[in-house]
Amino acid sequence: MTYDRSSASTLLAGTAMALALLATAAPVKAQDAAATDLQQINIEGDSDGDGIIDIPAAVSKADRVKIQEDFAGDVAQVLRSSPGTFTREPSDQPGITVNIRGLQGMGRVNSMIDGVPQTFRNLSGHGGTFDNMLYVEQNMLVGVDVTRGAVSGAEGMGTLAGAANFRTLDVDDVLLPGRDYGVMTSVRAGTNGFDYSRLLTGAARTDIGGEGEIGIVGALSDTKKSPYDNGDGVTYPFAGDQHPKSGLFKINLSPDSDHKLALGAIWYGNDFLPGSSGYNWQIENQTYTAKYTYQPGSDLIDLSINAYLNITDLEFDGSNGNVTTFDGRKGTNTTTGFDISNRMRFDLSDETELKLTYGGAYSRDQYEGNAKRGANPDGTLVKAGVFSEATITHGIFDLTGGLRYDYWSLEGISGYDAPGTNGCAADGQPCPMEELSRDGGDVNPKITLAARPLDWLQPYVTYAHTSRPPTAAEMFYPGGHSFDGSSDPVNNNPNLLPEKSRGWEFGVNMTTDDLLTPGDTAWLKVGYFHNRIRDYITYDIGEDGAARWVNVDGTTLMKGLEVEGGYDAGRYYAGFSLTLADTNQPEGAAAGVGGDTGRLPDDFATIDVGMRFLDETLTVGGRMRYVGKSKQAYINQEMAFELDAYTLFDAHASWQINENAKVFVNIENVFDESYMKANAGLMDSYGGVKNGRGRTFIIGATARF
Template sequence: MPLPVKRVKYARSMILRPHLWVCSVAIIALSPFPAYAQNRETSTVSLGMRRDFSLASQPLSSTIVRFSAQTGINILADGAFAAGIQSSPVKGSLTVEEALSQMLRGTGYFYQRNDPRSFTLVRQSTTNTDQATDAGVQLDVITIQTGNRSVSGLVAGKNAPYQTTAAVTSVDAQTLGEKNAGNLDAAIRSSAGTFTRKAMSGAGVAVNIRGMEGYGRVNMMIDGARQNIRVMGHGVSGGSAFIDSDLLAGLDMGRGSLSGAAGVGALGGAANFRTLGIDDVILPGKSYGALSTIKYGNNAYDWSTMAAAGMRAENGTGIMGAFNRRDSGAPKGGEDDNGRRLTDRNQAEDLKSGLAKLELGHGEDHKLLLGGIWYNNKSTIRGEPQDYLNHTYTARYDYTPDNDLIDLTVNAYYNDAQVRFSGGKYAGQFTRDKGMGIDVTNRSHADLSNDIALKLTYGGAYYHDDVTNGQSWGRGGPGDGKIGIGSLFADATLSYGMFDLTAGFHYDTFRLQGDVVKKNDRQTVLEYADRSDSHFNPRVTFAATPVDGVQFYTTYAKTFRPPTITETFFPGAHSATPNPTSPNPDLEGESSKGWEFGMNVLKKDVLAPGDALRMKANYFNNDVENYITSGAYSMKNMPMLQFVNITGKTRIKGFELETNYDSGFAFAGVTYSKTSTDLPYGMWSDGFGIGELNGLPDYTVTINAGFRALDEKLTIGGQVRRIGKTKAVKPPMGPQLIDVEGYMLADAYASYKYNENATFFVNIENITNKAYKPAQFMDPQKFGRGRTVIGGMTLRF
């Protein structure tokens, strides 16, 4: 075992001297890896071993995925799979090649062996490999990532959003890490229909979907664990998710009404941050491996070093761990008309994070995945230092027997998040949210006749949050309390020819408990509040696929969000003198009703063999009732603030487009979003108090294009981001609004895949070094990051 011990030593020295560690690991990655030959030899023996198979007849592409997951074999296939091809059943104690022969019987395909761990599926019309090569048949590698299932109601993968009758988006790790240099705000703002509110500190991300933001309107999750911590004043009061982007395997987002667990208690959508798993670390066909990403950037970005290692035993038991360290300084903004570059000290970070995963039953009917994620960051808000701690523990159980009625997933989590002032005049004040939850989802499908198929997705969920700030009245928000949210949900889809009809619902109920703090003359009075309510939220979708690869759909839906602990029990801001605020135990929850019209396009071989066109367009029109914001009323001739319901309907409508074309050599894409809202803004909507202005841009456009060369090992691309004008509160506290000009940013990126072990990349953000104020930025006096060049490498071995 000397090699693993050496790797541990390298990983530890990385923290002390990153430049020496980079050189050492690069030499190992770029040279022949001696363990590879041994691994190939072992794999050859395993092909002759017999194992039990039980795969039902189903679409050939689905069977390939399950077959690869069970065996660890890589399958290459002709990229032009004909629709409707069904595999033959595979049953019995068989070798890998015997199982492949059974699976392909009657499909028009046969297999050819490439090496001990991979096969190619060839159409019967192609008589030999040389002929296939001469004809220029495009082959696609089917990548098996069994840990990529997202939260029920969201989807993961490159093609999945364009095959789903909902406004969903999936961002992979490569797009996040290489194209956006790990900048979560940039990745989310470049996606259709999504935006962020940028905090005054460097920590946390707050997702905005179609103008909906904060207080649970968007369900933000880490591996399915809800992130509900909210810090009032001098920050993103509606809540942030604290996650290290260098530990992410992907980001899945859904806009509007969502089915399943993702849509429980959410008004405008959901976002799930998927962290690295065992399959992201271990190369296909190997039983152990390591992954590392090392980055260095100018403009105070400095070093970021992530190291991960994992192994998997023959019985399917796998384990992995990862650690990341980033200590970034205060970046400078772009150059303004007077040649000045302002420094934003609030954006400095001292981040340490890590995760561990344990998997039992890989490739079997039963699979259990246990995970732990640790986040520790230090940053400042207006000169006040803060510590950010977030510990997330998850457990996911999948049961997928060879039974059309059972495809079961159980998710459970415990999340402990805390934000504490570590110095300054607010030292010791904190907010802590301890959350836990569980959701259960099963999927069934059946053929009711030769022409009609039925698909069912159903289950339930329960989530609970316990919030405390540990302060006496008037010295800290958001107020103590507990809330529990339960839900039953179901969706039934009937398919007949080109038509699909889906009817579904959420039945959500909540119970909210806490002390209502009131000031009676000089006395503080506590009154216990205990509220509960329930809502039935139906959803109907009709879809038609008149041409293969082109789908139209329309949805009518209702969503509901209960009032939060923060909004109900908030007694005051963090100061020695209580702010004139008052709790409101009579708040009603928000609801949204409306229509959505969408179109999906997923076509291959459009202009040339092997190319692909992907497009998703959505128009939506919703009315929000009982919208909650901060309001004012008079008590004994003194103005008081509290969260209140706005009477009447608040209209939200807009259009979203996401399209991209990829020929292999060249690629290009456009995302466009235009959202129109008349959302009210409350008192003290500048981040000092309890309300925040929704300053969503009039529109956003991102144009991305590039090319690949050197057998597609080299990728060079760039993007232009245009952000429309927004509104902001006139300093220092309004209530008047001012216009904030729009801006345009240009970025560039490149990557080179030297071999399967090493990829080098560079990213240039804000090439023109433009001075600008980011839209939805909490501090009107700060500017966005100036020109920043970040380069690095990703190593796998």
């Protein structure tokens, strides 16, 4: 494992470099606000709908204030507070699995850190899952952006249901307005298993001649958690200790106003014990980014080029006493990729404008395990594609047409011969059998018609195709438990077809000022989706009587209503989201066992209201979280666990003492309700102890200098 050695030393060197620049930046550039160039504007709070209310699509955003102060860094609950968005949330697994409109795992949702796909998966034990898991330390997050449905550009390549991008700290998140160097530190402590969390960052920005500028930021963060009590006062037995540690370093270089280059690196390390596996997981995640933009002020050139690398390492440690079959398992998931795009703008007439975006993307996702890989097949999935999107604006109408071609190829192994069989050395490791490869491609169109008949009203309709290729985990899954060449109860399926969705979306955006009082703002997004999915992939018994991942016959229908809105009058505010949907998916044999199945409640909602005092420096709010009845898949429909609906109440407050200091407090589950979380995973339900966290107090403070 490399995090504590090479990654940490690299981070410390980068942080030292940042601090060195802090010492030299002051004389280079004046610090008074009057002499400071225009800074990036950061919007704190999304109660006015800025950034999403004018977009004719199902999008949601959360900023740093919402994540870090309103939800105490719990980004999973932030996601669950967005319409049509949920998470798979086992109490023993810190990896984040995003569910959009009932679909999760296997790349159905593109989950990203700073635009980099996170594709790690590990099937471990009964109740395990091949869901993609994203690992990020909570203090590093400053925002999360969610797009439901068809996604434009590189982020939509090979993605069926949508995308979620987790944004991390950058220079402007650390520096005070008008400052070119500074330090930010944050600390919080709590009760009921929340021990502490802390963050230290340093950033600097300075001129490099002419219009050129360079900015750097370095950060260290960690969070310590212990087992917690549920609302019945019972310690939940499967949520053990964990202590994730993370580092971040970024450089932003602008030699002039036209060119910008941003380099970033984020490291994460954690050690925890999922009850579904019986082994300690040691996880290390590294994400590296390089982003270049060229914006010369021309209507014909707005160029972006991005490249990335993500490496996630897993190792099983049997020091907890379970030192049997898979102690010492190692696996590495490596994703590399790049994309390039350009935007153009044309004035076709006095009333008609054309905007055109086009580009291409490539990604390579490879999993490689050792001899104790268990049921995790080695394999490589390559995705590549080209895309274009054009919007014609004429009068009150916007017509957007998009077309993309997504290509995929898979390479893997059909199975393994046991030592001493079929020419495999008796004293060696299992020998790989036949190499398999498959490829294909899909053309996916998208068209949106939006109108602005009134200043406050924007209705729209979208029809789109999306597709998702099978993963190596699905196609090359022949090994039962151990991939050791012994009798296998599960087989591979090299004939899997991609999942394909054909969907309609009807929506309306509404916004107005001065609704109830002068200066107030109100906004509302309402959308209805209706998706028909063909060749849905699930774990089932094939026609030959063998278990494998198969395409489901017929059409899987998923539909629902999503509502999101807010009101802000300065002194008081309110925000809410509501989902009413039917997103039941096909369940094959032994559903939930060996391949857990995400099952969402048909209805869930969040309401957040609050008031501001002391010239709006003190904010006090309360939140209601409602989650309807749901199921946890187990073997078959008759044996599935029925999960009751629950309603929780939280409280939060923050006080901006002065420019430099802010304190905040959160109370989760104020009334100490006892409940079982929806979509938590089989082992949480099978354990028989309610996994919902009981009343928890968290207090924290942030200082910026």
